Amino acid sequence: xxxxxxxxxxxxxxxxxxxxxxxxxxxxGINRTMAQIHALLMTSDxxxxxxxxxxxxxxSRGNAxxxxxxxxxxxxxxxxxxxxxxxxxFEAEKDVWRMFCIVARERKRxxxxxxxxxxKACDEQTRSLRGEKAVAFNRQIRALLEFVGQxxxxxxxxxxxxxxxxxxxxxxxxxxxxx
Amino acid sequence: xxxxxxxxxxxxxxxxxxxxxxxxxxxxGINRTMAQIHALLMTSDxxxxxxxxxxxxxxSRGNAxxxxxxxxxxxxxxxxxxxxxxxxxFEAEKDVWRMFCIVARERKRxxxxxxxxxxKACDEQTRSLRGEKAVAFNRQIRALLEFVGQxxxxxxxxxxxxxxxxxxxxxxxxxxxxx
DNA sequence: TGATATTTTCAGTATTTATTGAAAATATGA
DNA sequence: TCATATTTTCAATAAATACTGAAAATATCA
Numbered sequence: 001x002x003x004x005x006x007x008x009x010x011x012x013x014x015x016x017x018x019x020x021x022x023x024x025x026x027x028x029g030i031n032r033t034m035a036q037i038h039a040l041l042m043t044s045d046x047x048x049x050x051x052x053x054x055x056x057x058x059x060s061r062g063n064a065x066x067x068x069x070x071x072x073x074x075x076x077x078x079x080x081x082x083x084x085x086x087x088x089x090f091e092a093e094k095d096v097w098r099m100f101c102i103v104a105r106e107r108k109r110x111x112x113x114x115x116x117x118x119x120k121a122c123d124e125q126t127r128s129l130r131g132e133k134a135v136a137f138n139r140q141i142r143a144l145l146e147f148v149g150q151x152x153x154x155x156x157x158x159x160x161x162x163x164x165x166x167x168x169x170x171x172x173x174x175x176x177x178x179x
Numbered sequence: 180x181x182x183x184x185x186x187x188x189x190x191x192x193x194x195x196x197x198x199x200x201x202x203x204x205x206x207x208g209i210n211r212t213m214a215q216i217h218a219l220l221m222t223s224d225x226x227x228x229x230x231x232x233x234x235x236x237x238x239s240r241g242n243a244x245x246x247x248x249x250x251x252x253x254x255x256x257x258x259x260x261x262x263x264x265x266x267x268x269f270e271a272e273k274d275v276w277r278m279f280c281i282v283a284r285e286r287k288r289x290x291x292x293x294x295x296x297x298x299k300a301c302d303e304q305t306r307s308l309r310g311e312k313a314v315a316f317n318r319q320i321r322a323l324l325e326f327v328g329q330x331x332x333x334x335x336x337x338x339x340x341x342x343x344x345x346x347x348x349x350x351x352x353x354x355x356x357x358x
Numbered sequence: 359t360g361a362t363a364t365t366t367t368c369a370g371t372a373t374t375t376a377t378t379g380a381a382a383a384t385a386t387g388a
Numbered sequence: 389t390c391a392t393a394t395t396t397t398c399a400a401t402a403a404a405t406a407c408t409g410a411a412a413a414t415a416t417c418a
Contacts, residue, residue, distance in 0.1 A: 003310070010313045013304045017320065020297040027290045029208035031406075043316050050365080060408045065366070086363055086416060094319060096326040111206045118199040125192045131182070134189045137222050140273060141196065147275040150346045157353035167329045173352065174336035210376075229395080239378045244396070265386060265393055 014043055018057075033059060034067040038076055038092060047080045047089035075102045097164030104159040112152050119145045193222055197236075212238060213246040217255055217271060226259045226268035254281045276343030283338040291331050298324045 018039040025035025036057055041048060048056075054064045068090055071077035076099065080089040093099050123145055126138040158166060197218040204214025216232055227235075233243045247269055250256035255278065259268040272278050302324055305317040337345055 006308050006310060006313060010305060010308055010310075010316060013301050014316060016297065017301050020294060020301075024290060024294045027208050029206050033406075043319055045312055045315055061365090062367080062409070063407050066407090069366090088365080096322045100326065100330075111203060115199060115203045118195065122192050122196050122199075125195075126189060129185050129189055131185060131189075133224055134185060136224055137189060137193060140222055143275045147279065147343070147346070150350060151279075154346065154349055154353065157350070161353070164326070167326070167333065170333055170349070171329060171336070174333065174340070212376075240395090241379070241397080242377050245377090248396095267395080 017043060031067065031070075033057070033063060034070055037064070037067050038071055041071075041077060041090060041092035042094060044091075047091035049087045049089055051087075053090070074106050100164075101159040104155050108152060108155055108159075112148065112155075116145070116148055116152060119148065193219075196222060210246065210249075212236070212242060213249055216243070216246050217250055220250075220256060220269060220271035221273060223270075226270040228266045228268055230266075232269070253285050279343075280338040283334050287331060287334055287338075291327065291334075295324070295327055295331060298327065 018036050021039035021042075022032045022036035025038075026032045037053055040053060040056055050061065050064050050068060053059075053068065054061055057064070068077065071092075072079060072090075075093070077090050077092050080091055082089060093102065119141060123138065123141050126134055126141065129135070129138065158170075197215050200218035201211045201215040204217075205211045215236055219232060219235060220227060229240065229243050229247060232238075232247065233240055236243070247256060250271075251258060251269075254272070256269050256271050259270055261268060272281065298320060302317065302320050305313055305320065308314070308317065337349075
């Protein structure tokens with residue numbers, strides 16, 4: 001009975017985690033179901049099949065399939081084939097630092113870089129324009145460009161650095177330099 | 180005629196910027212129209228009225244109103260009242276670093292902190308559970324918790340630091356330490 | 359090869375989110 | 389106070405996004 005209770009508590013906690021991770025993904029522009037599947041796989045002690053994901057989250061095959069593919073596309077999930085079995089299994093990258101690096105790189109590639117490119121074009125189109133308004137506009141665009149470019153570089157460097165030890169290190173430095 | 184052409188080029192560039200900023204906001208979980216209004220005000224040489232925003236973006240009064248309020252709520256936009264005029268004007272924070280700090284703090288408060296709280300609850304609920312599965316689950320949750328907590332702290336420190344000079348500084352340090 | 363298991367696709371539908379537009383509320387000036 | 393300008397609200401509607409389920413395609417085994 002104790003075991004059963006413990007298992008209940010565990011699966012309850014896991015359900016809450018899955019829901020919370022889904023909500024968070026949602027707020028940051030990531031499909032809720034995708035984030036939930038990710039949470040599920042991240043906290044699974046073994047690879048799961050599409051059917052298991054369907055059953056666990058109570059979603060359709062199509063939905064499970066599409067989102068598993070998308071997660072695979074991000075590189076957050078790998079498909080595993082077991083010899084002697086037809087079914088395809090899925091497992092998540094569990095190392096939190098590697099997870100972060102994957103997400104950082106992908107969002108950089110998919111969203112920041114195109115935005116940077118557009119800002120650059122905008123800068124070039126107005127750089128040589130005369131008139132107070134044009135000059136002010138170009139100045140603002142360049143300020144944005146500089147900032148986004150720097151943020152992009154920082155993200156790049158951090159996500160390329162080896163260990164996750166970079167984060168505590170950064171923290172220490174920031175603590176020293178300020179208050 | 181040259182002036183007219185220059186003005187056309189400018190407003191064309193600005194339209195593109197507004198569209199791009201809207202798309203980027205959208206990808207990061209921010210209402211497209213809200214991001215567009217922000218882009219518009221950010222690149223305006225003077226405060227604008229609700230009617231001007233409506234006309235420029237071709238959106239309804241209700242839509243303009245709601246999103247201007249929301250931007251005000253974020254602290255990215257201020258309302259300006261001119262003496263002798265009934266209309267309310269709106270102007271954006273134009274300093275890019277301050278903009279970043281505002282967004283960082285707000286997203287921290289609205290999304291990261293609740294997630295952290297939920298993760299902590301999840302940790303506590305499973306910390307004392309026995310069994311291989313429960314232990315593995317708790318370990319994973321704690322790894323996430325540690326990471327999100329550290330990222331949160333870094334964001335906090337960076338966004339509290341005075342000048343925008345912190346970013347180039349970080350960059351320099353990261354360049355030295357790696358490759 | 360045929361039987362069976364599994365994956366993929368996608369038109370149709372549901373759900374969520376964003377927008378409109380007009381009525382109600384509020385503020386201002388005469 | 390009344391007339392007018394302006395802001396606010398919100399039910400109705402539109403648009404965007406996500407999901408379903410079943411048919412088609414593909415893979416595997418005997």
